[in-house]
Amino acid sequence: MSSDPYSAQIRALFADLSHAGDLDNAICSEIDDQGVHIRLAATCRGGCLQALRFRAWGCPHVLAACEAVCREYEGRPASDLEEFRATRIMEILSIPLEKTGRILVIEDTVRSLGRSMCDGSVPPVS
Amino acid sequence: MIADAVYLDYAASTPVDERVAELMLECRSSVYANPSSNHVAGRRSRDMIERAGMQVGALLNSDPKTLVWTSGATESDNLAIAGAARYRAPRGRHLVTMPTEHKAVTDVFRMLEKQGFEVTWLEPDTDGQLGPEILEAAIRPDTQLASIMFVNNETGVIQDIEAIGTVCRDNDVLFHVDAAQAVGKVPIDLATLPVDLMSLTGHKFYGPKGIGALYIADRPACHIEPLFFGGGQQRRIRPGTLPTDLIAGLGLAAEVAAGRMHDDFTHLVALREAFWNRIRGLDGLIVNGSPDSGFPGILNVSAPNIEGESLLLSLEPLCVATGSACNSQIQEPSYVLRALGRSDLEAQSSIRFSFGRDTTAEEVEYAAQHYLEAVSRLSELAPGASA
Numbered sequence: 116m117s118s119d120p121y122s123a124q125i126r127a128l129f130a131d132l133s134h135a136g137d138l139d140n141a142i143c144s145e146i147d148d149q150g151v152h153i154r155l156a157a158t159c160r161g162g163c164l165q166a167l168r169f170r171a172w173g174c175p176h177v178l179a180a181c182e183a184v185c186r187e188y189e190g191r192p193a194s195d196l197e198e199f200r201a202t203r204i205m206e207i208l209s210i211p212l213e214k215t216g217r218i219l220v221i222e223d224t225v226r227s228l229g230r231s232m233c234d235g236s237v238p239p240v241s
Numbered sequence: 242m243i244a245d246a247v248y249l250d251y252a253a254s255t256p257v258d259e260r261v262a263e264l265m266l267e268c269r270s271s272v273y274a275n276p277s278s279n280h281v282a283g284r285r286s287r288d289m290i291e292r293a294g295m296q297v298g299a300l301l302n303s304d305p306k307t308l309v310w311t312s313g314a315t316e317s318d319n320l321a322i323a324g325a326a327r328y329r330a331p332r333g334r335h336l337v338t339m340p341t342e343h344k345a346v347t348d349v350f351r352m353l354e355k356q357g358f359e360v361t362w363l364e365p366d367t368d369g370q371l372g373p374e375i376l377e378a379a380i381r382p383d384t385q386l387a388s389i390m391f392v393n394n395e396t397g398v399i400q401d402i403e404a405i406g407t408v409c410r411d412n413d414v415l416f417h418v419d420a421a422q423a424v425g426k427v428p429i430d431l432a433t434l435p436v437d438l439m440s441l442t443g444h445k446f447y448g449p450k451g452i453g454a455l456y457i458a459d460r461p462a463c464h465i466e467p468l469f470f471g472g473g474q475q476r477r478i479r480p481g482t483l484p485t486d487l488i489a490g491l492g493l494a495a496e497v498a499a500g501r502m503h504d505d506f507t508h509l510v511a512l513r514e515a516f517w518n519r520i521r522g523l524d525g526l527i528v529n530g531s532p533d534s535g536f537p538g539i540l541n542v543s544a545p546n547i548e549g550e551s552l553l554l555s556l557e558p559l560c561v562a563t564g565s566a567c568n569s570q571i572q573e574p575s576y577v578l579r580a581l582g583r584s585d586l587e588a589q590s591s592i593r594f595s596f597g598r599d600t601t602a603e604e605v606e607y608a609a610q611h612y613l614e615a616v617s618r619l620s621e622l623a624p625g626a627s628a
Contacts, residue, residue: 121554129551129554130434132622134620135621136612145624147624152623153624153626154624170621170622170623170624170625170626171622171623172548172622172624173548174548174550174551174552175550175551175554178551178622
């Protein structure tokens with residue numbers, strides 16, 4: 116049993132947040148709640164997510180999960196974002212249950228981004 | 242060469258001095274008898290304990306008979322505060338302390354409040370100091386005890402113990418001092434300081450964990466009720482078989498500290514100055530306490546708009562303390578920093594760097610650079626930061 120509060124996946128992602136940043140001409144979703152602040156930006160081509168970037172203020176689990184989301188969804192159909200589930204990423208990254216509230220904010224941000232991309236209701240943010 | 246862990250958490254605990262460790266090992270194999278036993282082996286244990294009493298007494302300029310051995314500062318604080326409050330309860334049930342004290346103190350007062358005592362919690366000024374006039378104004382005819390710590394464990398703020406103690410003496414109020422962060426690090430002369438009860442622990446000054454002491458001044462007013470019962474040891478104030486090896490270790494740690502206190506202090510001043518000069522230019526940096534005064538072994542800073550848990554992880558391999566407990570859903574910012582007027586955000590982004598005897602200038606330089614880089618990285622990650 117480890118006393119380390121972070122799984123190996125969390126540590127690896129946190130150490131390499133290569134998807135942190137912004138995108139030009141991107142569609143964005145931003146939520147500030149539960150002590151975390153997340154902004155996701157995406158560009159799309161032919162219905163697929165060309166690039167994903169995030170900015171976040173939060174604990175290591177939140178930052179690592181945001182990085183994981185960006186890595187997982189780049190190249191996939193934008194509609195997949197609406198299927199995102201916090202519980203799944205918590206399981207994959209071994210995020211403790213007490214962080215559920217914060218990871219649900221990521222879920223809301225990701226799904227909101229998915230809706231915006233599919234209905235095109237949100238204007239691009241540079 | 243920087244090790245895989247850079248230890249800058251000396252306010253939490255210190256490594257055991259090598260000479261202390263050697264003595265304790267020797268003690269465990271050759272001086273193992275119960276010191277209460279009246280045979281030659283027992284007398285040998287008793288002699289070791291008496292020697293330790295003289296060593297601690299010499300460090301504090303106090304009679305060894307004024308010391309009661311305990312398991313550490315937490316027990317000493319409990320014994321002093323609860324013991325004194327209960328003993329003096331027939332005379333009055335009003336007590337005074339500060340919200341910036343260690344939990345080992347504040348939790349005892351909260352327990353006493355539930356038992357019918359009335360506690361006045363004196364707020365510090367923004368630098369963490371308690372003016373003696375504030376204490377004087379709070380004292381009432383039924384006030385029996387005041388407890389104010391010497392060096393704050395989170396901020397390094399040093400209280401004016403002499404002035405505060407004088408107010409207590411003038412008003413016939415018993416004065417307890419939690420000196421866990423002060424003993425062995427700053428000069429303490431109990432022959433002249435108006436202190437009635439003082440808590441100390443070995444592991445904060447290169448002694449072993451699990452051993453401490455409570456100083457009880459040799460004055461008629463200084464009576465306390467015991468917390469434990471079950472034997473006649475230590476004048477029944479704290480019964481139980483004494484751990485000879487731990488006490489011997491504490492005694493030697495006290496002797497070592499007395500011999501090098503000035504050098505240690507000078508070393509810490511240089512380290513803190515070097516560290517502070519490297520990070521002081523950071524925009525919006527808040528010092529919790531004072532960078533120029535207070536105990537030089539502690540520097541507590543809050544970075545602007547930085548999430549504390551991420552900062553702590555980013556700072557690895559630095560071993561430092563944070564001002565928040567972020568491992569729960571609800572973040573709990575440091576109550577000490579909140580009492581100094583810090584916001585929840587400022588408190589939870591605070592980092593306490595605490596230096597010690599073995600800290601090197603190279604480690605301090607590395608720590609400062611690492612801190613600046615971590616703050617910069619996390620700042621750039623936040624929404625709203627410039628790309």
